[in-house]
Amino acid sequence: MSEACVAAVVLAAGLGTRMKSNLPKVMHPVCGKPMLGHVLDLLDDLGIDRRVVVSGPGMDAVAALAEAAGAAVAVQVDRLGTAHAVLAAKPALEGFTGDILVAFGDTPLVRAETVAAALDLRKGADAPAVVVLGFDEDEPEAYGRLILDDDGNLLRIVEAKDATPDELAVTLCNSGVMLIDGGVAWRLLSAIGNANAKGEYYLTDVVGLARAEGRTCAVVEGASEEFLGVNSRADLALVEAIAQDRLRARALAQGVTMTDPHTVYFSADTQLGRDVTIEPFVVFGPGVVVDDDVTIKAFCHFENARVARGATLGPYARLRPGADVGVGAHIGNFVEIKKSIVEDGAKVNHLTYIGDARVGAGANIGAGTITCNYDGFNKSLTDIGKGAFIGSNTSLVAPVKVGDGAIVGAGSVVTKDVPAEALAVTRAPQKVVEGWAARFRERMRALKSKKS
Numbered sequence: 001m002s003e004a005c006v007a008a009v010v011l012a013a014g015l016g017t018r019m020k021s022n023l024p025k026v027m028h029p030v031c032g033k034p035m036l037g038h039v040l041d042l043l044d045d046l047g048i049d050r051r052v053v054v055s056g057p058g059m060d061a062v063a064a065l066a067e068a069a070g071a072a073v074a075v076q077v078d079r080l081g082t083a084h085a086v087l088a089a090k091p092a093l094e095g096f097t098g099d100i101l102v103a104f105g106d107t108p109l110v111r112a113e114t115v116a117a118a119l120d121l122r123k124g125a126d127a128p129a130v131v132v133l134g135f136d137e138d139e140p141e142a143y144g145r146l147i148l149d150d151d152g153n154l155l156r157i158v159e160a161k162d163a164t165p166d167e168l169a170v171t172l173c174n175s176g177v178m179l180i181d182g183g184v185a186w187r188l189l190s191a192i193g194n195a196n197a198k199g200e201y202y203l204t205d206v207v208g209l210a211r212a213e214g215r216t217c218a219v220v221e222g223a224s225e226e227f228l229g230v231n232s233r234a235d236l237a238l239v240e241a242i243a244q245d246r247l248r249a250r251a252l253a254q255g256v257t258m259t260d261p262h263t264v265y266f267s268a269d270t271q272l273g274r275d276v277t278i279e280p281f282v283v284f285g286p287g288v289v290v291d292d293d294v295t296i297k298a299f300c301h302f303e304n305a306r307v308a309r310g311a312t313l314g315p316y317a318r319l320r321p322g323a324d325v326g327v328g329a330h331i332g333n334f335v336e337i338k339k340s341i342v343e344d345g346a347k348v349n350h351l352t353y354i355g356d357a358r359v360g361a362g363a364n365i366g367a368g369t370i371t372c373n374y375d376g377f378n379k380s381l382t383d384i385g386k387g388a389f390i391g392s393n394t395s396l397v398a399p400v401k402v403g404d405g406a407i408v409g410a411g412s413v414v415t416k417d418v419p420a421e422a423l424a425v426t427r428a429p430q431k432v433v434e435g436w437a438a439r440f441r442e443r444m445r446a447l448k449s450k451k452s
């Protein structure tokens, strides 16, 4: 889809006071991605590349995200209402004559299909001046109400605070998303006043003004969950739950098996191959890519990590940023991998920390092995060759290299490089004293009975 004749204005200047946060509201993440990022993705899906994000003063993070997505940033200094906010985007759209799509940065669940239906309707025979996305809600509370005539044409939008009891009984609500004919948009928006209950310049008044000029206006209905706007942390949790369900459904549809999908949490950018199996209670942070035929056992946590085909992870495995697990490798319980490559077929099965390291193909890392990668000042590298065997409870003090096929004896503290095919053992030799334990107990019992 390409919509060259539509520009989007994304409103994101609101303070979000009820979030009680230092972070601008639209930067709060849903499935690991800021809400504003979801709205910009929606515009990508629709092929709308001309965008302006209206931010508040000093919202640097909002501006940075917008610019990274190729959007212009307009700053609305005084927040005088939604119409005033859209007008703040006008200078950034100087010379643009196409339609204006208004979206809210705090409403991240809108589906591309619903907006596409509005774009289609605008191109239809009677070319409505405004197409508003609406939804039906049993308890519409503070939402603006969409007032229709008997033929289903949109007559006007009335804000809850300005509505009569009859109007309040209407359950068809304004989502806030609307598409406005570019030929009349700026003129009508500039004509909007603020004589209403809130003393704000309401974007919603654009409908009544278009009607007064004899133009038709229309509604496209979507599901109410699409238009959940986030005003509080409770709303954010609700939106997160819906977005997680969508990601679970997408994973299942793409050929992922999940024993109990509701206990698995994804990020918006999680990539999963076919025939991946995910047991209960697994969390995917941002930036995780999992190839085909991988098995993820229960209670794993991953972020910014890659897993190649056929690998097995967990239970209780943790992949931190930069973990790169090779084809058919095994990462077992209570194993943490950070910024390390575990090459094809290597096994790191129990109670281990691998950080800033390479584990060569087919190497076997014994239980309790630790790469000592940090001396309090610097991070250093550990390089383990292919087919090497690291005995249990080994500390590898980086920087250090273990050559291909070398063996490190259990309990070693390795501080010097080990050549290929060599053995390194650093533990003290074992001493055996025959009968010592029995004599010790005898002596202790005797001492104790003397005291009592």
Ligand code: UD1
Binding pocket: 011, 012, 013, 014, 015, 054, 076, 078, 079, 080, 081, 082, 083, 084, 085, 104, 105, 106, 142, 143, 144, 145, 157, 159, 173, 174, 175, 176, 201, 202, 203, 204, 229
């Ligand atoms: C708005 C609609 C209402 C609709 C509801 C859907 C108006 C007048 N009302 O009401 O009909 O049912 O959304 O959620 O449009 N913003 C700015 N600058 C401003 C004011 C708002 O950027 O000066 C942004 C906010 O950050 C927010 C969005 O615009 O993202 C909506 O503003 P908000 O004040 O929440 O409008 P509602 O009262 O919810």
Ligand code: CA
Binding pocket: 229, 231
């Ligand atoms: Ca709102």
